[in-house]
Amino acid sequence: MHHVPGIRGRCKGFLHLVEGKVVACYVEDREGRRHATDKDILTRVDSERGPFEWTLSPNPAPPSANPRADIPVRPTQNSPVPKTIAPLNLDRLEGWTSRQKLMLSIVYDLIDGVTNIEEIKSHSPLPPAVTEEALRVLLSMKIIVMSV
Incomplete structure (x- = not known):
């Protein structure tokens, strides 16, 4: 993704779902730093600048x-x-x-x-x-x- 408010350059957006509900939403910049964001911002950027490729992947449970x-x-x-x-x-x-x-x-x-x-x-x-x-x-x- 690019043109995300507050993030310079390309980045990745993440939505973490549990039972169909968003429990975490953030953007990861080129250096791997995470920036908390709102799901509405990601969907707005997707509709205005996208559509972007969305990938669903299962999350292994943390340790x-x-x-x-x-x-x-x-x-x-x-x-x-x-x-x-x-x-x-x-x-x-x-x-x-x-x-x-x-x-x-x-x-x-x-x-x-x-x-x-x-x-x-x-x-x-x-x-x-x-x-x-x-x-x-x-x-x-x-x-x-x-x-x-």
Whole structure:
């Protein structure tokens, strides 16, 4: 999109829906900064300057909303080994903060198919609980699998 009031250059507009109702509306500029806006502004810009391409995509739940997966809480010698089965596409995680994306990326990059969970937690710059949560999210997103 372009010519959005208060935003210079091209940008992307986002409407987040829950049960058909707008729960969040913002514009993301070229640098990835988000600017809160009103849905009426986006629809007006769309009708005056568009039509723009609208894409519907499911949102994976942010980390705190994901159900707990089976990841051991206590260190064990037979700690499972995570293996990647799909690429981590951070661009598809709309509505996630850059910090959440960074945490997922850090943990994803530590997964080599050989290193077990406890070793990953010890090598991660993140707190162990955050590393575990990132592993749960990656598991629930079907980006990794666990093997013993």
